[in-house]
Amino acid sequence: MDQLWTEKYRPKKLEDVINQKHIVERLKAWVKAKTLPNMLFAGPPGVGKTTVALCLAYELFGEYWKENFQETNASDERGIDVVRGRIKEFAQIKPLGSDFKIIFLDESDALTPEAQQALRRTMERFSGVCRFILSCNYSSRLIEPIQSRTAVFRFKELADEHVAEYMNRIVKGEEIKVSENGVKTIAEVSKGDLRLATNVLQATAVSGKEVSKESVYDVVSKARPEDIKDMLSFALNGKFVDARKKLYDMLIKQGLSGEDIIKEIHSQVFDLDVTEEKKLKLLEHIGEFEFRLNQGGSPEIQIEALLAQFLKK
Ligand SMILES: Nc1ncnc2c1ncn2[C@@H]1O[C@H](COP(=O)(O)OP(=O)(O)OP(=O)(O)O)[C@@H](O)[C@H]1O
Numbered sequence: 001m002d003q004l005w006t007e008k009y010r011p012k013k014l015e016d017v018i019n020q021k022h023i024v025e026r027l028k029a030w031v032k033a034k035t036l037p038n039m040l041f042a043g044p045p046g047v048g049k050t051t052v053a054l055c056l057a058y059e060l061f062g063e064y065w066k067e068n069f070q071e072t073n074a075s076d077e078r079g080i081d082v083v084r085g086r087i088k089e090f091a092q093i094k095p096l097g098s099d100f101k102i103i104f105l106d107e108s109d110a111l112t113p114e115a116q117q118a119l120r121r122t123m124e125r126f127s128g129v130c131r132f133i134l135s136c137n138y139s140s141r142l143i144e145p146i147q148s149r150t151a152v153f154r155f156k157e158l159a160d161e162h163v164a165e166y167m168n169r170i171v172k173g174e175e176i177k178v179s180e181n182g183v184k185t186i187a188e189v190s191k192g193d194l195r196l197a198t199n200v201l202q203a204t205a206v207s208g209k210e211v212s213k214e215s216v217y218d219v220v221s222k223a224r225p226e227d228i229k230d231m232l233s234f235a236l237n238g239k240f241v242d243a244r245k246k247l248y249d250m251l252i253k254q255g256l257s258g259e260d261i262i263k264e265i266h267s268q269v270f271d272l273d274v275t276e277e278k279k280l281k282l283l284e285h286i287g288e289f290e291f292r293l294n295q296g297g298s299p300e301i302q303i304e305a306l307l308a309q310f311l312k313k
Pocket residue numbers: 005006007009010011016017018019020043044045046047048049050051052106136166193194195198296
């Protein structure tokens with residue numbers, strides 16, 4: 001698979017983060033002091049939460065950032081015990097060239113209130129050697145004791161002009177041909193989500209056409225039924241690698257959203273050549289994964305997990 005532009009163009013320095021100046025300024029002061037508070041990063045998808053956390057790790061830890069930074073997704077690990085286990089394991093190894101490590105917990109608002117209580121105790125237990133950055137879409141879904149013990153950073157939504165600024169970095173870097181309204185259309189369809197915007201741009205460019213209003217709309221169109229049919233039949237026949245490739249093609253090359261794909265899967269379950277009982281089970285799973293996606297779960301992870309259910313006898 002070609003390199004993903006969402007990774008290739010992810011800023012490495014706080015300086016290069018777009019339109020979150022209020023946050024960047026506050027964080028630079030912490031970097032200078034070589035320490036951090038526990039923090040809560042709240043905001044819509046694709047506006048820079050993970051990026052800023054990574055920049056902090058690069059700037060604080062330099063060459064040792066990998067040793068001192070752990071990213072865990074609260075919703076893709078099964079339950080808080082796994083999360084705690086991972087955190088504990090990581091926290092027990094001494095930081096390298098620093099007094100502390102950073103634990104970045106994505107989608108922390110997906111944790112149940114009980115799991116959040118457990119997380120709070122874990123945070124306290126390791127407060128000496130670890131700083132926690134909890135990332136979420138809605139800070140109101142976090143229990144009060146966590147909100148009150150973290151410095152809250154609210155990430156702003158990005159406007160069309162910010163999307164355009166970022167798209168232009170990539171357009172220059174990749175020497176892509178764009179027509180006047182191409183970038184504008186990407187800004188419209190991505191609604192301030194830079195991950196989505198980047199995936200759409202890459203998908204359009206991969207198609208070989210000039211990036212224009214028409215070619216962008218071609219790319220963001222709905223999931224094609226035959227692609228979904230192929231993907232499901234791969235999964236049902238135990239060809240997980242092929243199913244996964246199909247999924248990634250749709251997410252990356254076609255720039256489809258997880259929701260688009262799940263919707264089309266849902267409408268095809270009825271026609272599958274499996275028992276009625278299995279269909280019912282699958283429908284249940286689809287409902288569950290659609291909910292997780294709506295809660296901000298990552299589409300790659302959630303749909304792969306859903307495909308795994310198709311694989312089961
Ligand atoms: N403010 C920003 N400045 C520069 N690039 C950004 C910014 N926000 C997002 N991006 C780009 O968009 C992609 C996704 O960004 P990131 O992972 O930081 O999003 P996020 O806010 O953590 O989203 P989510 O809530 O879905 O986890 C990356 O490729 C990143 O480079």
